[in-house]
Amino acid sequence: xxxxxxxxxxxxxxxxxxxxxxLLMSISAWVLIFWKGWLLRRVHVDLTRAVPAFWSxxxxxxxREQLSAFDRESVLTPLLDAALxxxxxxxxxxxxxxxxxxxxxxxxxxxxxxxQLQFGQVLLASIGSTAPFIGLxxxxxxxxxxxxxxxxxxxxxxxxxxxxxxESLVMTAAGLAVAIPAVLAYNVFGKRVAASEAELxxxxxxxxxxxxxxxxxx
Numbered sequence: 749x750x751x752x753x754x755x756x757x758x759x760x761x762x763x764x765x766x767x768x769x770x771l772l773m774s775i776s777a778w779v780l781i782f783w784k785g786w787l788l789r790r791v792h793v794d795l796t797r798a799v800p801a802f803w804s805x806x807x808x809x810x811x812r813e814q815l816s817a818f819d820r821e822s823v824l825t826p827l828l829d830a831a832l833x834x835x836x837x838x839x840x841x842x843x844x845x846x847x848x849x850x851x852x853x854x855x856x857x858x859x860x861x862x863x864q865l866q867f868g869q870v871l872l873a874s875i876g877s878t879a880p881f882i883g884l885x886x887x888x889x890x891x892x893x894x895x896x897x898x899x900x901x902x903x904x905x906x907x908x909x910x911x912x913x914x915e916s917l918v919m920t921a922a923g924l925a926v927a928i929p930a931v932l933a934y935n936v937f938g939k940r941v942a943a944s945e946a947e948l949x950x951x952x953x954x955x956x957x958x959x960x961x962x963x964x965x966x
Contacts, residue, residue, distance in 0.1 A: 766886035777875050777930040780868045788940045795947045823861045830857035831955045854952045865941045876931035883923015890916030
């Protein structure tokens with residue numbers, strides 16, 4: 749019987765629950781890491797292709813077609829749609845200044861896109877910050893449970909103590925193994941999201957300037 753099998757068979761419900769929780773956190777973190785890494789890579793490629801394609805078009809309609817062809821994750825199209833939207837008459841939005849309306853629509857669209865890009869960041873941060881403490885709790889509880897079992901046996905020697913205690917320390921290592929990839933991924937993805945946010949804000953700013961200039965010369 750291996751150390752883990754012995755630890756699992758001798759552990760109680762709390763010890764096993766901690767191990768299962770760490771396993772679920774690890775699976776969630778790695779699924780999110782692979783998916784989010786794939787998503788942000790596609791967004792980066794979309795931004796580098798779609799923005800130049802839009803500004804090279806002869807008209808807004810043609811630019812929207814070229815933008816949609818490259819915008820696979822729909823991070824740029826909502827901004828363009830928001831810039832071109834005309835508020836319905838008779839509403840408070842329609843009574844506002846045209847520049848303010850445009851700024852508000854672009855801001856709301858940008859926040860929606862950023863929410864899409866930032867999805868999962870909270871989960872990674874939560875796993876990275878709590879997994880070490882969950883693992884430590886599992887270690888402490890495992891040691892306590894092991895010492896109670898040894899004490900009930902009526903014979904305490906260093907050999908009988910070192911085995912269960914060493915096996916319980918595996919929970920701390922497991923907590924760190926879950927937390928470290930989550931923290932690293934959170935930092936890397938945060939940097940990529942910030943870079944995409946800068947590109948999106950620049951595109952939204954240029955759109956606003958184009959619409960304002962077009963309205964002024966009309």
